[in-house]
Amino acid sequence: xxxxxxxxxxxxxxxxxxxxxxxxxxxxxxxxxxxxxxxxxxxxxxxxxxxxxxxxxxxxxxxxxxxxxxxxxxxxxxxxxxxxxxxxxxxxxxxxxxxxxxxxxxxxxxxxxxxxxxxxxxxxxxxxxxxxxxxxxxxxx
Amino acid sequence: xxxxxxxxxxxxxxxxxxxxxxxxxxxxxxxxxxxxxxxxxxxxxxxxxxxxxxxxxxxxxxxxxxxxxxxxxxxxxxxxxxxxxxxxxxxxxxxxxxxxxxxxxxxxxxxxxxxxxxxxxxxxxxxxxxxxxxxxxxxxxxxxxxxxxxxxxxxxxxxxxxxxxxxxxxxxxxxxxxxxxxxxxxxxxxxxxxxxxxxxxxxxxxxxxxxxxxxxxxxxxxxxxxxxxxxxxxxxxxxxxxxxxxxxxxxxxxxxxxxxxxxxxxxxxxxxxxxxxxxxxxxxxxxxxxxxxxxxxxxxxxxxxxxxxxxxxxxxxxxxxxxxxxxxxxxxxxxxxxxxxxxxxxxxxxxxxxxxxxxxxxxxxxxxxxxxxxxxxxxxxxxxxx
Numbered sequence: 001x002x003x004x005x006x007x008x009x010x011x012x013x014x015x016x017x018x019x020x021x022x023x024x025x026x027x028x029x030x031x032x033x034x035x036x037x038x039x040x041x042x043x044x045x046x047x048x049x050x051x052x053x054x055x056x057x058x059x060x061x062x063x064x065x066x067x068x069x070x071x072x073x074x075x076x077x078x079x080x081x082x083x084x085x086x087x088x089x090x091x092x093x094x095x096x097x098x099x100x101x102x103x104x105x106x107x108x109x110x111x112x113x114x115x116x117x118x119x120x121x122x123x124x125x126x127x128x129x130x131x132x133x134x135x136x137x138x139x140x141x
Numbered sequence: 142x143x144x145x146x147x148x149x150x151x152x153x154x155x156x157x158x159x160x161x162x163x164x165x166x167x168x169x170x171x172x173x174x175x176x177x178x179x180x181x182x183x184x185x186x187x188x189x190x191x192x193x194x195x196x197x198x199x200x201x202x203x204x205x206x207x208x209x210x211x212x213x214x215x216x217x218x219x220x221x222x223x224x225x226x227x228x229x230x231x232x233x234x235x236x237x238x239x240x241x242x243x244x245x246x247x248x249x250x251x252x253x254x255x256x257x258x259x260x261x262x263x264x265x266x267x268x269x270x271x272x273x274x275x276x277x278x279x280x281x282x283x284x285x286x287x288x289x290x291x292x293x294x295x296x297x298x299x300x301x302x303x304x305x306x307x308x309x310x311x312x313x314x315x316x317x318x319x320x321x322x323x324x325x326x327x328x329x330x331x332x333x334x335x336x337x338x339x340x341x342x343x344x345x346x347x348x349x350x351x352x353x354x355x356x357x358x359x360x361x362x363x364x365x366x367x368x369x370x371x372x373x374x375x376x377x378x379x380x381x382x383x384x385x386x387x388x389x390x391x392x393x394x395x396x397x398x399x400x401x402x403x404x405x406x407x408x409x410x411x412x413x414x415x416x417x418x419x420x421x422x423x424x425x426x427x428x429x430x431x432x433x434x435x436x437x438x439x440x441x442x443x444x445x446x447x448x449x450x451x452x453x454x455x456x457x458x459x460x461x462x463x464x465x466x467x468x469x470x471x472x473x474x475x476x477x478x479x480x481x482x483x484x485x486x487x488x489x490x491x492x493x494x495x496x497x498x499x500x501x502x503x504x505x506x507x508x509x510x511x512x513x514x515x516x517x518x519x520x521x522x523x524x525x526x527x
Binding site: 011012013014015016017020045046071072073074075076077078080081084087089090092094101102103104105106112116117128132134135136 | 261262273275276277278279280281282283284285287288291292293295296299300340341342343344345392394395399
């Protein structure tokens with residue numbers, strides 16, 4: 001009879017597309033890269049091929065500031081994916097970044113009772129595999 | 142001038158399987174079982190069906206309907222991939238088809254094995270509409286609708302003072318209605334205290350704020366109104382119907398206003414087409430994937446102002462005998478999750494005056510909504526024809 005523990009559930013990982021690859025490359029390098037229209041300059045996130053404002057298909061990628069403010073949040077208790085069972089309950093904050101787009105990521109180091117809209121946070125980087133780095137937030141000091 | 146589609150189509154037949162937790166039948170079999178009942182209810186034969194809108198993805202395809210029902214000449218096969226907004230939006234497509242003569246009788250159906258088959262997070266992996274959530278949010282621990290929609294609910298609470306007590310009122314009232322129906326998964330009374338004590342799923346949503354994972358099938362037939370008049374049940378016509386897609390349709394996170402749904406656009410178009418407004422509605426079946434989703438839709442539909450959805454549902458207003466009875470069958474929260482086609486069926490029953498113990502007295506005009514994916518919306522306003 002085998003006494004081996006069941007295999008640990010695997011973390012769901014992003015599958016970068018041709019449009020989003022520069023974002024994930026940036027994460028791995030510790031930079032928050034955002035797509036800007038090469039014609040009108042407007043930022044867009046999540047990445048996509050066409051600027052919805054001027055319809056240019058040319059874009060450039062720029063490193064964006066890491067600061068932002070809490071727009072809202074949830075506290076995940078039920079592990080819909082068993083990988084997250086150990087971490088639950090965990091806070092996921094939706095943050096309005098200084099660049100004008102939002103990022104959804106775990107917010108660490110703050111108690112649930114202290115959460116409020118507008119709280120200042122800072123994006124940080126957590127390598128989870130050789131190729132993939134994911135964002136998380138800490139309270140801005 | 143009246144809208145070209147107003148009262149040109151009717152819900153001619155309705156059918157449902159038993160709603161259960163646990164079945165050995167496939168989703169396709171459930172869908173076909175409900176379809177045969179709906180066709181019979183309409184006074185039609187299976188061969189009269191010439192249009193199909195199966196639920197996508199995960200239901201059958203047109204080929205399955207031709208092969209199983211022996212359809213001799215299908216003229217229309219459609220998918221409407223809008224998650225929970227699918228069924229009511231499909232009524233718009235079906236109404237267009239029967240009003241123009243492209244088809245005579247269009248079948249809309251859903252079959253789900255939400256309890257005995259794959260659960261919600263696994264099912265949604267198949268949805269192209271969830272691709273952005275899968276890439277950007279699943280890796281950080283957010284993917285299920287309970288998690289994605291919870292952030293909007295939390296923002297509503299912080300901005301407007303909405304409370305878990307308001308959520309509980311929706312859950313408890315819906316359960317009271319389910320108990321009157323008979324064909325429901327949840328048939329025991331629910332108290333506010335039990336709601337508050339149920340386990341947290343994704344704050345602010347507790348277990349009893351969430352819709353069911355259940356097994357079942359549902360179907361409706363849409364026919365041209367002039368033809369349906371000759372069929373065997375009281376005529377229920379489609380006064381208004383519309384679908385709406387919000388800004389940033391595949392990502393709630395990037396939507397400028399998290400509390401803006403596709404229903405904002407659909408409601409205006411649906412009311413305009415019907416030539417009716419919130420004051421004309423006798424009964425409403427509101428898509429209830431979560432308790433909060435009901436509160437917010439009541440605001441968007443104009444039954445109350447933004448921020449007032451919580452207080453609006455209190456004091457019996459949404460129960461039978463109240464100003465606006467809602468989800469008189471028990472909804473997705475207590476009857477069954479068949480993607481809201483059960484809401485269309487219940488509204489049709491109400492207007493036919495076939496709703497039994499849950500009958501809203503003298504119901505003439507009713508409204509049904511759909512809400513799905515990242516906030517797609519749909520609305521139909523039905524009327525009992527004179």
